[in-house]
Amino acid sequence: MNTAVAPRFIAEVSSNHNQDLDRCRAFIDCAADLGCYAVKFQLFRIEQLFSPEVLARSEAHRRRKAWELPAAFIPELAVRCRLKGIQFCCTPFDLHAVEILKPHVDLYKIASYELLWDALLRACGGSGKPVVLSTGMADMTEVGHAVSVLRQTDCKDWSLLHCSSAYPAPPEHCNLAAIETMRKAFVCNVGWSDHSHHPGVVIRAVHRWQAHLVEFHLDLDREGAEYQTGHCWLPEEIRPVIQAATLGAAADGDGIKQPNPAEQPDRNWRADPSDGLRPLKSER
Numbered sequence: 001m002n003t004a005v006a007p008r009f010i011a012e013v014s015s016n017h018n019q020d021l022d023r024c025r026a027f028i029d030c031a032a033d034l035g036c037y038a039v040k041f042q043l044f045r046i047e048q049l050f051s052p053e054v055l056a057r058s059e060a061h062r063r064r065k066a067w068e069l070p071a072a073f074i075p076e077l078a079v080r081c082r083l084k085g086i087q088f089c090c091t092p093f094d095l096h097a098v099e100i101l102k103p104h105v106d107l108y109k110i111a112s113y114e115l116l117w118d119a120l121l122r123a124c125g126g127s128g129k130p131v132v133l134s135t136g137m138a139d140m141t142e143v144g145h146a147v148s149v150l151r152q153t154d155c156k157d158w159s160l161l162h163c164s165s166a167y168p169a170p171p172e173h174c175n176l177a178a179i180e181t182m183r184k185a186f187v188c189n190v191g192w193s194d195h196s197h198h199p200g201v202v203i204r205a206v207h208r209w210q211a212h213l214v215e216f217h218l219d220l221d222r223e224g225a226e227y228q229t230g231h232c233w234l235p236e237e238i239r240p241v242i243q244a245a246t247l248g249a250a251a252d253g254d255g256i257k258q259p260n261p262a263e264q265p266d267r268n269w270r271a272d273p274s275d276g277l278r279p280l281k282s283e284r
Contacts, residue, residue, distance in 0.1 A: 006249040007191070007206045008037035009242050010089060010109075010132075010215040015042065015067035016224025016232065024073055026220060028080045030235055035242055038087035040109055040215070041069055041077060043101060048094040067225050071100055078104035089132075098123040105129060107157075109215075112136030112165050112193075118149050125153030132213065133158065134193050136165030140185065147186050160186065161215060163193035168231040171201050179209040191215070195231045199241045206245040214245070 011031035017024045024041070031039040046055065046064050054061055074090070081088035087106040092098045093114065101108070107130040114120050115138050124131050131150060135143050143160070150158050162179045163169075174196055183190045191213030192205035205211040219232040226232060233241075259267060269279040 005212070006246045007211055007214050009035070009245075010038045010040050010213060011036045011218040012040045012193075012215050013042075014217055014224075014226050014232075015064075015069075016217075016219045016226055017041070017069060018223070018225060019066065019068070019070060021070075021073055021076060023220070024069075024077055025080050027218065028077065028084055028086065030220060031218065032084035032086045034235060034239055035246070036086060037213075038089045038107065039081065040089040040091065042091045042093065042111075043069055043071065043074070043097040044091075044093035048096070074100060074104050081106075092120070092124065095119060095123050098127065102127055102129070107132060110134065112138065112163060115142060115146050121146055121149040122153055125150045125155035125158065128154060130157035131155050131159075132161060132191075132215075134161045134163050134215075135182070136163040136193070140181075143182065144186070147188070159189040159191065159213065161191045161193040161213060162211075163215075164195060167195055167229045168197050169195040171196055171198050174201055174205075176201070176205050176209050179205065179211055183210075189213070197231050197233060197237075199237075199244075202241050203244055203248070207248050 011027070011034065013027045017027065028039050045068060046061065050061050078088045088104065089107045089109050090101050090105050091109045091111050092101055093111070098120070108124040108127065110120065110124055110131060110133045112134040115133065115135060133146060133150070160182055162182060164173050164175070166173065176192070179190045179192060189212045192202070192211040193215040194202055195217070202214060205214065216238055217226070217232040218238065219227040219234060222234070224232060268283045271278050272280045274281065
């Protein structure tokens, strides 16, 4: 048995930045302090995200204008990530966003809602950057089609995330076993994008189903635009989960049954086989 590889965590800021550059920097600093592999933002404009008909009739969707990340922040966020030693990831929600992000991101994340959009898949896959694709709401035929589109591009580093696109997602609806189903079907790395806000779900995804990536929604202080929905983690909540997942992987070892270094001092204090008394006679 090989030593298990610890999962990599991606802190999803989503729209909890509140269009505040200092707050964005604080998210990056927090994600780095938590030991995350990457921090992820989203780049969208509601006019390119929703149809005119939806925006015309839905004030709730029009209000999401206040959730947009200013594109002018992108270079600043990339620099901050480099300084903090953490990968800069962002989700583009239109083709222009792909181009804006290309000089700055370390990897693209494609959201579950955009899984059916071949042009976006091709644009991200053809960028030469790694791509992570979420698969919430999709069936295997839809995922298979998206995978085939990515494979037709120049993308050499892509992976899938299983998730339930409910906010929050009840644990009984998370269907973590689908991680292994997709891993076997598409012969690729598959992780878990968490909307459950439940430690047991994340730990199970890592230690039972070997999720190689875990994405989670982060808020700093309950003041983020999406915190009240119930799917976001606070730093003090996610820190022990990350530690448990990482240390749990480190505990697997190599499978060889032999004394480990921490046990060596006590070996001679075992009961001697001749009289059942401790320590061994050689130590008495």
